[in-house]
Amino acid sequence: MLKTLWVYIKKHPFAYGLATVFAIISSGLTLVPNLIIQQLVDAIVASSLSKESLWQYLGIFLVSILCIYIVDVIWVVTLFSQSFRFQSELRRKSYQKLLSLRTPFYERFRSGDLMTRMTSDVDYLGDAIGYGFMLIVSNITWAVSILIAMIVTTSWKAALVSVLPLILFGYIVFLLWRKVDVLYEDNRDNVAKLSNEVLEMVDGVRVMRAYGKKELEQERFQKRTSEVLQKANNLVVYNGAIGQVAKFLIGLSTAVGLAFSGYLINQGQMTIGQLITFQIYLGMLSGAVWGLSDIVLVYQQGTVSFRKIDELLTADDSLEKVGQDEINKIDQIEFKDYVFQYPTGETTTLKKIDFELNRGETLGIVGKTGSGKTTLVRQLLRQYPISETGAIRINGRLIQDYSIRDLEGLIGYVPQEHILFSKTVGHNIRFGNRQADDTAVNAAIDSADFTKDVARMSEGLETLIGEKGVSISGGQKQRVSIARALIREPELLILDDSLSAVDAKTESAIIENIRQVRQDKTNVIVTHRLSAVAQADKVLVIEDGQIIEAGTPQELLDSKGWYYEQYMTQQMEVEENETI
Numbered sequence: 001m002l003k004t005l006w007v008y009i010k011k012h013p014f015a016y017g018l019a020t021v022f023a024i025i026s027s028g029l030t031l032v033p034n035l036i037i038q039q040l041v042d043a044i045v046a047s048s049l050s051k052e053s054l055w056q057y058l059g060i061f062l063v064s065i066l067c068i069y070i071v072d073v074i075w076v077v078t079l080f081s082q083s084f085r086f087q088s089e090l091r092r093k094s095y096q097k098l099l100s101l102r103t104p105f106y107e108r109f110r111s112g113d114l115m116t117r118m119t120s121d122v123d124y125l126g127d128a129i130g131y132g133f134m135l136i137v138s139n140i141t142w143a144v145s146i147l148i149a150m151i152v153t154t155s156w157k158a159a160l161v162s163v164l165p166l167i168l169f170g171y172i173v174f175l176l177w178r179k180v181d182v183l184y185e186d187n188r189d190n191v192a193k194l195s196n197e198v199l200e201m202v203d204g205v206r207v208m209r210a211y212g213k214k215e216l217e218q219e220r221f222q223k224r225t226s227e228v229l230q231k232a233n234n235l236v237v238y239n240g241a242i243g244q245v246a247k248f249l250i251g252l253s254t255a256v257g258l259a260f261s262g263y264l265i266n267q268g269q270m271t272i273g274q275l276i277t278f279q280i281y282l283g284m285l286s287g288a289v290w291g292l293s294d295i296v297l298v299y300q301q302g303t304v305s306f307r308k309i310d311e312l313l314t315a316d317d318s319l320e321k322v323g324q325d326e327i328n329k330i331d332q333i334e335f336k337d338y339v340f341q342y343p344t345g346e347t348t349t350l351k352k353i354d355f356e357l358n359r360g361e362t363l364g365i366v367g368k369t370g371s372g373k374t375t376l377v378r379q380l381l382r383q384y385p386i387s388e389t390g391a392i393r394i395n396g397r398l399i400q401d402y403s404i405r406d407l408e409g410l411i412g413y414v415p416q417e418h419i420l421f422s423k424t425v426g427h428n429i430r431f432g433n434r435q436a437d438d439t440a441v442n443a444a445i446d447s448a449d450f451t452k453d454v455a456r457m458s459e460g461l462e463t464l465i466g467e468k469g470v471s472i473s474g475g476q477k478q479r480v481s482i483a484r485a486l487i488r489e490p491e492l493l494i495l496d497d498s499l500s501a502v503d504a505k506t507e508s509a510i511i512e513n514i515r516q517v518r519q520d521k522t523n524v525i526v527t528h529r530l531s532a533v534a535q536a537d538k539v540l541v542i543e544d545g546q547i548i549e550a551g552t553p554q555e556l557l558d559s560k561g562w563y564y565e566q567y568m569t570q571q572m573e574v575e576e577n578e579t580i
């Protein structure tokens with residue numbers, strides 16, 4: 001951590017140089033009021049204080065206090081604004097990293113944990129470079145200058161005797177340091193887990209209520225909070241122990257200093273004025289030592305948070321190093337005996353997948369639930385590492401040779417779970433193509449059969465859809481997602497079970513619109529409803545990760561396999577519904 005903080009400090013030499021110099025000046029100035037007090041007391045004891053010198057002492061006293069105040073404000077403000085800048089740079093960097101990482105990373109890290117890294121961990125690290133730096137510079141310069149002043153202006157012997165308990169305190173703090181580090185990490189991880197629970201609860205509150213599990217969940221949450229409390233208590237015990245040891249040793253230092261000063265006064269080696277300033281110095285020195293013990297806390301939090309942020313910034317999503325080849329159109333997609341296993345999976349999910357898809361064609365992918373349909377399309381999106389067994393080629397070249405960014409720009413993906421942003425309907429659609437004009441937006445809405453819905457909305461495209469689209473229906477969410485994909489006029493459009501929440505009539509209208517507007521582009525439609533792929537050029541039937549049937553819809557019907565049986569069942573269901 002110190003290396004990273006040092007790199008940042010070196011990048012801003014002016015701010016940190018200014019803060020250090022002003023902190024040293026402030027420590028020096030802090031001694032002036034004490035010297036004045038010492039001289040004033042000695043003059044009173046010696047009955048040599050005149051009216052003029054009293055005003056002089058008071059004047060210097062007030063000016064020095066004002067100067068200390070101004071100098072402190074300058075260096076503290078400089079330091080803290082630098083610390084905020086550090087935090088915002090770190091947040092930007094972490095956010096950029098999060099955007100660059102892919103699915104396997106997000107399967108490893110939970111949302112609550114990532115949120116804690118982006119918020120409190122960044123704050124604690126910022127504290128280390130702001131408040132921590134302030135504690136180190138001010139307390140060290142303060143302690144050193146007080147010690148020098150004690151030795152020079154009072155008594156070096158008394159200074160030595162009373163500093164010994166404070167050195168012992170420093171040693172005890174050092175011993176407790178390591179233990180506190182483990183406790184901090186424990187405590188922080190528990191808070192991150194708790195954030196996860198809260199996020200899940202907020203997402204699932206309706207299901208919890210519907211299943212009458214509110215009390216049960218509350219109990220579980222209480223258990224989790226108790227665990228967090230327990231860990232926090234352990235930490236409090238250690239921090240409390242440090243505090244009590246500090247109090248005892250600081251008291252001891254004062255007592256020893258006082259006793260020894262009394263002895264020195266008796267011996268004529270110390271004046272009353274020196275005794276009073278000595279006590280004030282001792283109080284100030286204890287303050288500096290207290291401040292230094294606070295560094296333990298800031299440093300501990302900082303190191304734990306640094307580890308967490310470093311883990312995020314150096315995280316890998318285990319995807320092969322990104323290819324560099326440019327690609328601006330998709331003429332052909334080929335899967336050649338492709339086998340795939342999820343990084344965390346125990347068996348292969350795709351087995352010897354073999355097919356070709358040419359520009360302008362529509363491919364339907366059907367099959368039982370859990371058979372591997374989504375896994376197959378996810379390979380085109382490069383969400384997981386490409387397997388070494390078999391190959392996926394685009395325009396005759398291996399998919400992994402292309403730049404992921406280029407590829408993403410060519411694909412319009414409508415996933416099963418619709419990810420919408422808590423903005424307006426229009427914003428969500430334009431998200432697909434920020435440059436799109438109103439004509440393009442309306443065309444996309446038309447193709448997604450969403451025009452009538454927009455007209456019914458209170459503020460049309462400006463209607464807010466709430467968090468994750470809570471205020472619109474499932475079918476509407478699906479159509480907003482489809483419009484968002486269509487507006488970018490992608491070379492390849494992938495609909496992954498994206499029409500499941502719309503009725504059969506709307507579904508066939510959307511499929512027909514897509515056929516019309518995307519005549520020279522390629523489409524992949526994953527579905528459970530065979531009517532959605534009735535017009536497809538090719539259909540693959542997947543079972544247990546393998547293609548068990550492939551051909552045009554008519555060929556599949558003729559072969560009287562799974563597709564035929566499924567088709568007949570669904571036809572019967574439609575007829576039954578029509579009769580009802």
Ligand SMILES: Nc1ncnc2c1ncn2[C@@H]1O[C@H](COP(=O)(O)OP(=O)(O)OP(=O)(O)O)[C@@H](O)[C@H]1O
Nearest residue numbers: 107342344345349368369370371372373374375376
């Ligand atoms: N991220 C993952 N890690 C490990 N295994 C996974 C992962 N995602 C899916 N699987 C497994 O891969 C298999 C295929 O899942 P997939 O989602 O591709 O099926 P599907 O045919 O799209 O199902 P559905 O029609 O229900 O959407 C399932 O057994 C699933 O449990």
